Amino acid sequence: MQITVLVLILALLTVSGFQMGRSRAVASVGGRLVELHSVPSYHGFYVALWAGLPALFLFALWTASEGWLIMRMVMSALPDRLVAGDPQTLNLLKADILNIAHGISTGRDVDPAVTAAAAHYNSLRAISDWSLLAIGASLAVAGLAYGRQCISPDLRARNRVERVVNIGLVICSMVAILTTIGIVLSLLFEALRFFSVVSPIDFLLGTHWSPQMAMRADQVGSSGSFGVIPLFTGTLLITAIAMIVAVPVGLMSAIYMSEYANPNVRTWLKPILEILAGIPTVVYGFFAALTMAPFVRSIGHSIGLDVSSESALSAGIVMGVMIIPFVSSLSDDVINAVPQALRDGSYGLGATKSETIRQVVIPAALPGIVAAIMLAVSRAIGETMIVTMASGLTANLTANPLDAVTTVTTQIATLLVGDQEFDSPKTLSAFGLGLVLFVVTLSLNMVALRVVQKYREKYD
């Protein structure tokens, strides 16, 4: 509530700051605008920035530190017997306090001290919100007053505003870098915690995957072994099936569309592939699980094969269909980039169209096509929904496409869905898998982009 009010106040002050700055600038020269260093609207922006920016900074800083600070204050006020535990119970305690404070039942009997702490938390939070509102609003008013006071005909308003805007632009372009850093750090940090429990060698070279950790010593069937080889083979199997479907179909579609089809046909065919590309993966997953899997299974039965109902084949075929437009649009680009002169030369020697394509165009476009296939592979490896919905959860070390296999992404998704402790090796192993997935797809993309760049230079 308070935050909404603050945002409204800020918006109001910024807009009125703009108006004030502009009119004051005009008034300061008595309407002879030539005497102003900058256009009046720049003076307006100048005041608006003074009104909005400091308060916005405060707001960002406040919200970033608020939760942490309040939690510290609440924890320090708790009786010693509750705070004495190890970090894990402390985290649990914090989660309990937060849940009760937000009115969510924890489903357990709760210590009255914890309930009191939750109430304390809520009251601190309310105080914090109100003081943020008060301080933020007064900061904005002060900024507005200061900015307005600065206005004079000689104020270099344009340069100053543009400097701020420029800094803003640079910050925006850094978000992409920050995202990458965030991904790398969060994956690395959590994966290192995982590797402190499970050795990386066991992880990367183990052939048995069963992430259920034993909660008690006597628990049966929860070995907690983290060998990713079966996940890799499962991923590779499904990816290979997908590529067997997607590469020939995608490549031939691209060749036909760029070399044979006349423009009229093209305008009809392109949208079909674009629709295939635009269908959400969850829809493909549903299709794979409810239409393709029974179909593959019944065909298998009719020729006397034992097909699992979650076979790698059905997930792979549907994933292949999903990737067709990806392969075809990337190959289309590289085929179109082959200079016409190469084709004309080949025709001049008497080659037919298909001979030209096979012996001149494709070899010339090969680096690009290879790059496209690599990007497609990286896409298939990282695809989650189809495999989560249509492939199994049991980690079989097999190359039989009719068996059920599981993939890296499926495991990440299932390990982290539902209620979880954030500290058990089971959930942390998802970050280990994520790190491996990130490294593999990133290196595939890097190499593919490199290949494309090298190829481009050849004909420009």
Place this chain on the structure above:
Amino acid sequence: MTVTASKSHYQSEEFARRLRGRYAAERNFKIAGIAALALASMMLVVLLTSIVSKGYTAFQQAQVRLEVTLDKAMVEERNYTAILRQALYAQFPQITDRTGKRTLNELLSSGAPYELEALVKQNPAIVGTTQTVWVRADDEVDQFVKGNFPRTAPESERRLNDAKIAAIDAMTAKGTLVQAFNTTLFSAGDSREAEQAGIWGAIVGSMLTLMVTMLLSVPIGVAAAVYLEEFAPKNKWTDLIEVNINNLAAVPSIIFGLLGLAVFLGFFGLPRSAPLVGGLVMALMTLPVIIISARVALKSVPPSIREAALGIGASPLQTVTHHVLPLAMPGILTGTIIGMARALGETAPLLMIGMVAFIVDIPHGLTDSATVLPVQIYMWADSPERAFTERTSAAIMILLGFLILMNGLAVFLRKKFERRW
């Protein structure tokens, strides 16, 4: 000499055979191309028809007409179940035994009493009178009426016993059990009972999530594109940013989910399942798409425009904001819509941040627990009931409808404002 020799060579049997072979290869190659495209189109058609044929029935729902007597005492006790049952038994005076009555009870949705309660709350004047009301039938009855449970199977293999089928037939004959438009599907949140489950909660969740995504990724993405395209010096640093953006565009979406889980939930302590977090994750995910398309749009504005603006004394920033950006706007908008359509259909990262929870209530704010349309589809796809399969397909049809709308808008904008310089 050579002419005659070559003439004989071109006319030789061997040459003709080779030529036939080459033409055949040419034909086969072309057929292979057509076959590839035909296969792709066929898969699209199969996909769409399988979904439509499974899902179109979900837009109808069996409803039961009852003459309910809203007895004042019973309303005060909120015993709407008994009121409904009385009205139902009245339609079958011949059924008096317990088993028969229990069979009848099972015809009505377990949510029917709440429907009646809502009706009474809306119009308290009807208490004490007899009213004709329509309430939802149970999902198994609904599926039976739609013909999804074969009547010919032996009773032990059927989900509905003979007595129930007899009751259904009698009611259908009397016109007290009919198919009507399924309003629940469009107005309710999720439910364990198929006949009470709807996608409105998921649609609202999707809208909230998409709103956050758009508010963050569009300004940041366009600003980043403007900086990289118009202001950035060509050096190692901007190269790094560029490579980074290209790589980020190809990072698997589930990795963004892990990022959201570790950073937004773990580090910043934002609430689980909230559209706010979903929107943040999606914003980071769509950012590269928007930056790349905005850069293409900015690049297509010819340099002469910039030079003209700079020439009459505009500052670089004025040049961009007054001239280049407005001219690039249609392209940026198209890219934005396509990016948003992708975010609307994305599922995997949202599973990581807990938007996969079972949520009945319609979300009202950015920090309420919510789910989104694709995740709702994912959850329903897991339910074994026939009625949920049907509703999953219907939800997919609605999701595809939204996506087609958005992409159609993008195509329209591109066609309308496309400009050749």
